[in-house]
Amino acid sequence: MGSGSRSNRCLLFSTVILSVVCIGLVVALIVIIFKDDDRDRNAHPKVDDCDVIQQDVSEQESQNPTVFQDLTEKEIEALTNYLYSRPEFDLVRPSANKTNANFVFMAELHLPNKSEVIAHLDQRGRQPAREAKVIIIRGKSSDQQINEIVVGPLPNPSYHHPVPGINASLPYFYRPMTDDDYGSVIANLTNTVHSEFGDIFRSCYGSSVKDCGDKCLTFVYASTFSPASSGTNMRKTWYWLNYDVEYYVLHPVDFSVLVGFYHGQTNIEIVWFQGKQFKTLQEAKTIAPKCTTRSFPVVDRNLFSTMNQRGAVPEAAKKRAPIHVEPDGKRYTVKGRHVHYMKWSFDFRMSTAYGPQVYDIKFDGERIVYELGLQEISVFYTGHSPQQRFSDYMDSAELIGPSGTGLVPGADCPDHAMFFDTKHVTETSERPLVVKNVFCLFELNTGEPIRRHHSYSKTEGAFYEGMENSILVLRTIVTIENYDYIFDFKFFQNGVLETKGMSTGYVLGNAFSEMERKYGFQIQDFISANYHSHMFNFKVDLDINGTSNRYEMIHVKVETATNEFSANNDNFSQGMIEREIIDTEKKAAYKFNFENPSYHVFYNNATTDKYGNHRAYRLINQGMMKQILPEGRNKEPAINWARYQTAVTRHKPEEAHSSSMYTEFDVYDPVVNFQRFIDDDESIVDQDLVVWVTMGVHHIPHKEDLPVTTTPGMGLSFVLQPFNYFDEDPSMYSLDVIRIEPHHGNVNVLKYAHATGSKMTCVPRKTNFFDVIKVEPSIIFESTNG
Secondary structure (H helix, E strand, O other): OOHHHHHHHHHHHHHHHHHHHHHHHHHHHHHHHHHHHHHHHHOOOOHHHHOOOOOOOOHHHOOOOOOOOOOOHHHHHHHHHHHHHOOOOOEOOOOOOOOOOEEEEEEEEEOOOHHHHHHHHHOOOOOOOEEEEEEEEEOOOOOOEEEEEEEEEEOOOOEEEEOOOOOOOEEHHHOOOOHHHHHHHHHHHHHHHHHHHHHHHHHHHOOEOOOOOOOEEEOOOEEEEOHHHHOOOOEEEEEEEEEOOOOHHHOEEEEEEEEEEEOOEEEEEEEEEOOEEEOOHHHHHHHHHHOOOOOOOOOOOOOOOOOOOOOOOOHHHHOOOOOOOOOOOOOEEEEOOEEEEOOEEEEEEEEOOOEEEEEEEEEOOEEEEEEEEEEEEEEEEOOOOHHHHOOEEEHHHHOOHHHEOOOOEOOOEOOOOEEEEEEEEEOOOOOOEEEEEEEEEEEEEEEEEEEEEEEOOHHHOOEEEEEEEEEEEEEEEEEEOOEEEEEEEEEOOOOOEEEEEEEEEOOOEEEOOHHHOOOEEEEEOOEEEEOEEEEEEEEEEEOOOOOOEEEEEEEEEEEEEEOOOOOOOOEEEEEEEEEEEOOEOOOOOEOOOOOOOEEEEEEEEEEEOOOOOEEEEEEEEOOOOOOOOOOOOOOHHHHHHHHOOEEEEEOOHHHOOOOOOOOOOOOOOOOOOHHHHHHOOOEOOOEOEEEEEEEEEEEOOOHHHOOOEOOOOOEEEEEEEEEOOOOOOHHHHOOOEEEEEEEOOEEEEEEHHHOOOOOOOOOOOOOOHHHHHHHOHHHOOOOOOO
8 A cells, every 4th residue: 555545544543533532521521510510519528628727626625725725624524523522612413402502503714813824925934723713602501601712723623712802702692593593483483373373364364374285374584683672682583474485575464473582482572463563462363353364375487476487578589698608718727716817816715604705816916905705794674564674684693604505507607607615514514514506706708898999080090909808707696585695706807806796586575554655665465565775894905015004085176266367367166186194093984975075095105106106006985875874773783884885994803804693682782893993093004904895775675676686776896996006007918909900001900819810619518507406406405414
């Protein structure tokens, strides 16, 4: 054969081979496409595949707990052994009857002295001894009392001593209401009331407290009657009667009883029935034939008090809501409870007594805040009926920490959030109570620019530059009876730190009568909801360039002078600033005045920039509320921190908190009297300063608060903002920026964070939370196991 034939055969062979290869490539491509599509539809990258993060999930088993870390399992076991081995305590176990007995009410981490912690963190000094704060209620001995003690060193305790600043022996009368108190009282009360009022309840309310099947009345809701209201140092509590349906506080009936506690015994002192007050159940029965009759609520998904989805659905609502994506994985890291995000770092924990706490908050390696934590939540109600009129709550009496329970991804927090558990040592269990999903941590694009400018015309430079505002959020939610409180700590890339509290949950319903109209609105048949106030108090231990700080108020004043440029020689007025160093604690107890607007700034006097400006942080309280109750009257002294929107005091170990769990009963001689922090009027110039911030809201419920109050309009926050602290906006480092500028007749678009392309390496992943809770429902519901 000639060379042409060989060439044709080679060409034919090559064509065949090329065709096979092309078909193979097409098949492979189709397989890849379908595999990719299948992965997008059904599979999601594991956390480790996408999340650039370190997390020690077994923190409680850590052999070397950090200074701010909650008690570990090993430490709790050693602490428990120590406490139950000491004959002077003579403790009973949680499973025992604690009436007239000595028992541990709670235990949690006791923070070392700040000076020791700072030496450890900043000068690499030895880590201070780990210690626990323990509250023992001693009901057995002839000298019944409450002891707050510090036990250490952990994990091998060998000593205990009183908590600094707290009397070694507190009156037994001050003790919080325990689960045993509530449980035994309700059981006895139910039996007593049923024997006297069973038939009357059926006639008036279509139900009863016993022998009622699934249509019952219940005494589950109670409100403490403070000595400040009763005028006597006796433990008394109002017990309300409600229909036992979802949700019971919106189904009150006009019946309540005041129960007095006497040496372990209880007695009904007052009966409130059908808008009248009686001394006994027998006396109240005399008006029973005149009662306003009601039927048991019809329970279905449309019942106004349920949170079942209902109502006409717009077509657009059938589409899924937007979701957040972390296209390159997480931009923060966590080890134990220590977090790094951009230039921020901090530690966090859940205090059993006080709730969420954040420590050692640094920006770019410099400490801004040593301690930031919730101190108290209070709710003061109003009304004609006595159970509403005297319902004033300080929620630390209920222990705020254990009220923080399982957060739900996709509702409480985004699906891409990380979740953290916590544990508590309380009177209720032999072992620590481990609570799942108490904190969530996530980065959030707020949908707002943190900065931008658009220079449209050529004469102004013709450019656009803007930065999206992505922040890190640490969140927890505590549910205390009917109300839920959402607490966020927000870390901005420009050095701003925001602390926010929001209220949601159920308003407290009251049996409607014409007498209640002056306190609130009727919102449903038989129901009114009355005016009340929510207040939060926070501790902010600022360390701006060290612990030697000053508090300065920059007042905005009005200057009036002659206008030399006016033909008529008229006067003109303009604003000016006037700086004032606040030198004592009494002067620093601040009550807002619209006539005197001011900035509140904190700085180290030894640190200035080249212009003579102090490197400061400004505190902005965006949740201020006027507390309207007269000072010193009724229960107002229990919340005397609410007299001031902010107060500044010198740091003292014995002034660690502004409130205590005893405030329901200790009004005449408070265990923690915040006003005394101020009354000694110490100098606060060049001292270690603590700012106490109060936020609040007046809430007049309305029909749109049904079934529950929504968060818009209920959010309160305070902000710590750099004020001459940096030479420029410190977020200028960020790559979350878009710049657009003209270039030779075209347009240059710079997306700094995506210079290498926009392909996502991580796709939104599904949460397995809803599968997990089927196996472990205790994540969101109370466990029935002891």
